[in-house]
Amino acid sequence: MKSYLKACCTLDLSEREQKKMVIMFNALGNPSRFEVMKYLVIHNGCYTSEIVDHLPQAQATVSQHLKVLDEAGWVDRLYEGTATSICLNEKNISWFKEKTGDIF
Amino acid sequence: MKSYLKACCTLDLSEREQKKMVIMFNALGNPSRFEVMKYLVIHNGCYTSEIVDHLPQAQATVSQHLKVLDEAGWVDRLYEGTATSICLNEKNISWFKEKTGDIF
DNA sequence: TTAAAACATCGTAAAAATACGATTAATGGA
DNA sequence: TCCATTAATCGTATTTTTACGATGTTTTAA
Numbered sequence: 001m002k003s004y005l006k007a008c009c010t011l012d013l014s015e016r017e018q019k020k021m022v023i024m025f026n027a028l029g030n031p032s033r034f035e036v037m038k039y040l041v042i043h044n045g046c047y048t049s050e051i052v053d054h055l056p057q058a059q060a061t062v063s064q065h066l067k068v069l070d071e072a073g074w075v076d077r078l079y080e081g082t083a084t085s086i087c088l089n090e091k092n093i094s095w096f097k098e099k100t101g102d103i104f
Numbered sequence: 105m106k107s108y109l110k111a112c113c114t115l116d117l118s119e120r121e122q123k124k125m126v127i128m129f130n131a132l133g134n135p136s137r138f139e140v141m142k143y144l145v146i147h148n149g150c151y152t153s154e155i156v157d158h159l160p161q162a163q164a165t166v167s168q169h170l171k172v173l174d175e176a177g178w179v180d181r182l183y184e185g186t187a188t189s190i191c192l193n194e195k196n197i198s199w200f201k202e203k204t205g206d207i208f
Numbered sequence: 209t210t211a212a213a214a215c216a217t218c219g220t221a222a223a224a225a226t227a228c229g230a231t232t233a234a235t236g237g238a
Numbered sequence: 239t240c241c242a243t244t245a246a247t248c249g250t251a252t253t254t255t256t257a258c259g260a261t262g263t264t265t266t267a268a
Contacts, residue, residue: 011142018138026133030226034126038115041207048245061227063246082235082244093208100204103145104197134256152215165257167216186214186265 011103020073024096027072032057033065037074040088048077048084115207124177128200131176136161137169141178144192152181152188 013021028034032055039054040046052062066086069075073092078085117125132138136159143158144150156166170190173179177196182189 011145013142018142019135022133022135022138025129025138029126029130029133031123031126032226034122034129038117038122038207041115049243052245057226058228059245060229060247064226067246079234079245082242084245088208097201097204097208100201103142104192104201136256153213156215161256162258163215164217164259168256171216183215183264186212188215 013099013103017099021096021099023072024074024092027068027074030065030068032062033069036062036065036069036086037088040075040086045085045087048086051086117203117207121203125200125203127176128178128196131172131178134169134172136166137173140166140169140173140190141192144179144190149182149189149191152190155190 028037035055036051039051043050048063048066051066052059055062055065057065066075066077070077073089073096076087076089078087132141139159140155143155147154152167152170155170156163159166159169161169170179170181174181177193177200180191180193182191
């Protein structure tokens, strides 16, 4: 994702925040990752293995998707022994909704 | 964008609606298209040429981006003679915000 | 009718995203 | 210690996205 664009106007959104928003939008603009988020609404804190079972893709692929969601700020990964539990990042989710509401 | 996934649970979101949400997220998950939307918040109803001037890309590229935003439901294109004015699709934008609020 | 203006579309090259099998790393028992 | 479990990472093939120049289309004006 390139990001060489300058903001056209402030709209109460810094350049850094705008980049972050684009990354968050991008992360959910994929059917598998959106489905993970929906699954987490019901199964928040579940282990990665559950999500792997829920999706029709290989473990490596799901792991990659979870990394994208993590780096975008939608989820946190908590390492518990050999397992990893995935939690919604409520703070960032709220931030995203607020900003979306402010701008549009 | 593939969409072979079945919904895990309803969450007041039909499969059709889920697909639409993913497409809307995907459309704004690009710096140029996000910038267009921000520009429209201030210059709603402006002509395509203004947006072309605002972005650092070729006319053909901007036209393609506007098509994506249109097909995702973020904007409407109104053909006025040889020009095209671009308007925010308030209805879909509201829908998106409502659904995002409902789900997360 | 011709020409210019404003956009859309086409064809295509280059870059990025997606998916997978294989491998690696870390942990927790037996 | 050795092995099984869980998940991350690596290397890579395939698909999709992005961007551009060139061309096509529609409308208005001369």
